[in-house]
Amino acid sequence: MKGLFITLEGGDGAGKSTQISNIESFFRERGFVVVHTREPGGTPIGEKLRDILLDRNNGEMDPVAEMLIYAASRAQHVAEVIRPAVNEGKVVICDRFTDSSIAYQGYGRGLGDVVSEVNASATGGLEPDITFWLDIDPEAGRERAKQTGEPDRLELEKIDFHYRLYEGYKALALAYPERIKRIDATRTPDEMKGEIFAHLEKLCAKE
């Protein structure tokens, strides 16, 4: 039996961690083996690449180099963790995936379509079964994120960058309405959980 691949997306302060725990409980209670992972990272090689990507001292990183390092982390992650787990019938819940690169590097950095092309190679065409985009306005998200510690290299970007990547998520949600479910992240965590669980029930009924 094939498993499921679920991803969560959104800008800063959208509340992904809480909803990831909820999704994990949803599947564990139904007897599934769940793999919770994240990007960048998720493998020993990926975690080293993550340190490079988020290091605030790497302010001079070239945008193309940045896109390729995210893609390198993803290629390793798909090969070593995600694809094998899904093939074994597990439920993989991943904090960010290719949509993040399209939003942050494609729209945020302005690299455009090349990001999808590079990522098609990195993932070997693997796509999530469902993606939850936790939608929060960049200004509000930034305010919330401030309360959770020191900002990393991407979080330090000017607000314009965050508005551009927000446009990226909006465009992705429009382009892939079957896969990407928009969840209003200004609602309470419990309301968001209810909406997410309704989508998961439907997805499980289809499988």
Ligand code: TYD
């Ligand atoms: P992380 O601490 O995981 O952020 P968050 O809690 O917001 O998910 O850091 C990941 C950062 O890297 C985040 O700012 C988004 C960014 N990112 C990209 O720019 N491109 C990508 O492909 C991915 C996966 C993340």
